[in-house]
Amino acid sequence: MIQSLLVANRGEIARRVIRTARRLGIRTVAVYSEADVDLPFVREADEAVCVGPANPAQSYRNAEAILAAAKSTGVEAIHPGYGFLSENADFARTVEANGLIWVGPGPDAISAMGDKINARNLMAAAGVPVAPGTTDPAADVDAALAAAESIGFPVMVKAAAGGGGMGMAVATDADSLRTEYDKVRAFAERMFGDGSVLIERYFPRVRHVEVQILGLADGRVVALGERECSVQRRNQKLVEESPSPAVSPELRQRFLAAAVRAGEAVGYRNAGTVECLLDPGSGEFFFLEMNTRLQVEHPVTELVYGVDLVEEQLRAASGLAPNFDPDALVPSGHAIELRVNAEDPKRFLPGPGVVKTWVEPTGEGVRVDSGYAMGTTVTPFYDSLMAKLIVYGVDRAEAIARARAAVAGFEVAGPKCNLPFFAELLENEEFVSGNYDTGIVSRMR
Template sequence: MAQINKILIANRGEIALRIIRSAKEMGIKTVAIFSEADRNALHVRHADEAVCIGPPPSSESYLQADKIISICKDLGVDAIHPGYGFLSENTDFAKKISDAGLIFVGPSAEAIEVMGSKLAAKNAVSKYDIPMVPGTDKAITNIKEAKKTAQSIGYPILIKASAGGGGKGMRVVEKEEDFEEQMERAVSEALSSFGDGAVFIEKYISSPKHIEIQVLGDQQGNIVYLFERECSIQRRHQKVIEEAPSPVVSPKMREAMGTAAIGVAKACNYYGAGTVEFIVDEQLNFYFLEMNTRLQVEHPVTENITGIDLVKEQIRIAEGKPLGFEQKDLKIHGHSVEVRVYAEDPKNNFLPDIGTLQTYIRPQGPGIRVDDGFEQGMDIPIYYDPMISKLISHGKDREEAIQRMIRAIDEYEITGIATTLDCCKYVLNHEAFLSGKFDTNFIDKHFKGEYLEEEASMDTKSIAAALASHLMTQSTESKPLINNGTSAQKQKSKWKN
């Protein structure tokens, strides 16, 4: 069993800062790396040591695996935590860490490799009686054969890149005459994005929900699931709002999904924190989608409802310690909601915005958590993901968690750049969201940028009306003093007596 005394965080921003805090609570020294654009970042200030890794572009800094490992050797680092994004699901990076005699705070390189390919993952989990979306189990190489397969599945179908993610290399085909063109586009995008043109076909579920299960496994073979997260509010295949538990998952469905998720983890001898993602149709049938072999952006909602610090568990597992709890020990406590606050303009098709945080005041109060990496006066760099923070609420039930989130959004003061806060508030107040009757098409179905313009206009009119009413009231109340022949000075002296 290994002992981690010093850990390097191979990441930046809010997740780097979040990992640093948990490591410090465990008495572990921390090392931050940073690009020249992040020299004044909060994770740099909070770490015990910090090293500049290179110029702003991530390809010249945060993706420099060999430099990161060299820094570890120079500073006597025991382990590397990759966070999410960047090198977190890079098989070669995990192998290099192990070969250098360091500890990777994550699963084995073999597990990353298997689950990094959707086709390999499908093949691995096929032995565990896990529901799968109807489709091919191998890469498509012959257009005619592929067309036959599509016909047997039935249109609409989905062409997906095996190595894909974030909606890249993915094409919906509604009818047969569009198949070849969409196939060529999917392969081309997969090659340019991932260097791998392998694609496969699945039945397209038109109104799906995206629900995922958090799993934890130790190196002794014990695996548990920490319930589900509802992640269906998305735009461009990227999550915007997440919550735990899901408003549509029953205890029976939860157990079935949890059991399936454990089967997926067993299929690749998984240890560490991982997430098994499922697509759920309108009849609440669920199908295995993929496994993310890292910490998820939305992990705080799971921490809120379980009381478990997932980063600390990752570190303990990396040290070789067994899980300190069993499935029967885990319970759901209340409800939690997370909104991702992006530097994007929802009134202008969510275009990224850059600039200076002229005002930046975080919300506070009961049940509110903010994971961020910025302060007032800091610039939003153009080189990285535009997420400013994650705003998380926790309440005794879904209604309280939502109302706390709305209150926190109203308290969150950000000026200098456009953000998605107003969009998130719009979603939280929408009947489809409140009822739980929503799917991954929510933004396309229910949101337009001009809706926020209309709300802003209504707010302005309301303020003007309230001000006019206030002025009229003041004017009316002042008249009796004059009519009664009582001067302000006499009235003042009466109050003194």
């Protein structure tokens, strides 16, 4: 097993990785920006190194500073968490070139899945269903229009190098496609340094379902069930649950088999997620993208399968067998995760500030993965996620009941907070029935 680990991230995911590493007896090193010096993860690591100012480009995305911290502290491995450098193939290659262990998939798999068009083409060749769309970037507006006419409106205009719901827009006709193509291309060039644009069929009523995969040290790829991620704002997730209330046992087997094929197609190792769109009317599903890292929502899978995914990442990176029987994976119960963000509960606009009250709920089946505490400050420099409230029950009804109680018992004051939205959602008839889709939040507003 790896004996020392640098966590190249911040907030709740840094604390999450440090917690498992400590349980396994692994020495941990945190890196932090000047803005995060007072956050809990900095204190909880065995050692902490400041890697730059608040601007993430100068700190958490500063590969040179992070590598320098790894060398100066003598760690064996780097865990990137999610976001920042986690899906940067060049950084992963540099880590390995410096004799360090990268706790994640190989750089080639990251590269293969990082470009959405290339990923679509690879998945289609592997027999994974993909939505109708372009097999090459739409070089200009005319090419985009021709593709849309062939696919049929409405279409999704997507940055080929994008991720996390960023760089996406819906075009309902030729005029809106002209406008959105230029916007997405400009955004992609600015944010990702790559203006390549993909045109894909848009499904007005669809569910977002993903499968957790794990590439083991012996080369096998296993699937640990699915997660429902259809409660979204601006194409970004707010709530996840496992198992999905929309997935039958027969459909689940098709989902899991497709996800395993996807992982095998790129020789996948370590933790990853195959994201799909599910047409609830026809039961058809289509590959959306593969996230070559640990997902924010991994705790719901952990609770349902009784597996510590961070431990499994570390075991796979160490060349060790998993701490579970891959041939006897049996899910049990139901888990729901609510992303507690520093944003207003109506328009979901960020609202940073000093945390004046922070009381986490407790009780049976309640877990809180938090990045903040009383007296800390949510700054405007990073994602608004403050904590993840995860609940578990023997079935979905019990999980929802526990979620209601936990939301009522979670007290946050200072920053804006979206907890009132969750209180509303958990009483929403559409959500409670399980018969919802990605449009649920807009219908609530």
